[in-house]
Amino acid sequence: MLIPFENMPDNARVWIYQSDKKLTDADKSHIEGLGRSFCEGWAAHGAPLKCSFRIFHDQFLIITVDESHNMASGCSIDASVHFVKQLESDLQINFFDRTKVAFVLNEEVFLEPLSQLKSKVDEGTIQEDTLTFNNLVSVKGELASAWMVPAKSTWLGRYFN
Incomplete structure (x- = not known):
């Protein structure tokens, strides 16, 4: 329903x-x-x-x-x-490709392959406060608080140390 x-x-x-x-x-x-x-x-x-x-x-x-x-x-x-x-x-799209992470940059969503994330951090494209999507949220209430989060507060945080 x-x-x-x-x-x-x-x-x-x-x-x-x-x-x-x-x-x-x-x-x-x-x-x-x-x-x-x-x-x-x-x-x-x-x-x-x-x-x-x-x-x-x-x-x-x-x-x-x-x-x-x-x-x-x-x-x-x-x-x-x-x-x-x-x-x-x-x-002709793929909703199950888990090899890319989505980010917001200049108010646009972009996808970055896992293999390129470290270099994107090193070159400054992805910064600590760059919003990334945590697609593992499990309930609707988390969409507002835990879906779009700064890269530094995800597993990507290890690249900023």
Whole structure:
């Protein structure tokens, strides 16, 4: 059952999918259409899930479930992964590439391969206060406080010593 994203509680579980490229208006429209259909039918053992999704920064798809209503099960989580894989196939993008870290620089999101991070820090492209995305946040309330954080407060902090 689709709920407006802003109406989801702060303790709603989230999954963050980072695209390997900036999403176009056509991509976002496609995701919106399929996302609405997916959420309307998403269930765990036949019980509807109170869920939502939103695209952020033209780069991230965030899916959320209010588990105080019904808990997401292994099969329902598999269904959400299948939904995201379908989007990948439809749009020729990758939401599962974990070899790149997203940063905000000059109010734009950019992706940097893990192998290049140390050199980007050394040359000053990535600085201690450069915002980076922590895609491991687990609940909606953390999106405001722990999703975009200064590089120095992540595992990248070791490069600034």
